[in-house]
Amino acid sequence: MKVKAYITLKEGVLDPQGKAVEHALLSLGFQGVSGVRVGKYITFDIQVRSEAQARDQVEKMCQKLLANTTIESYQFEIIQS
Template sequence: MKARVYVTLKNGVLDPQGEAVRHALGSLGFEGVTGVRQGKVMDLDLEASDAAAAEADVAKMCEKLLANTVIEDYRIEILGA
């Protein structure tokens, strides 16, 4: 089974990388971009066969390692086999 985890900064948390990307896009002529929030995506290959159990395990992984839950939110997508 495969799972995809999206990790993004919580609203209100300063995102210097996103601001650097927004500035660079402006420098390249893309003037209409008023904000950029940067995040990360992780794809996991799991041995689980039950989607609910897999999602519960991935949530534990996020809480313990994959996301800094003080400043980041995460979203889990179970992709199947």
């Protein structure tokens, strides 16, 4: 199975990288850009017997390593191979 995980900063957490990207876009002449937020997109394959087992494993991965749950939120999708 293929996993796609999306990790983003929680609302209210300052995003200096997002601000830098926003400023750069405006400097390049892209008008009307605001509220840029930068996150992580992680993909990987997982060998498990069921989608439920995959969801359980990926949930634990996000909680323990992939996301800093104090300041980040996450969501993921499992795609059958």
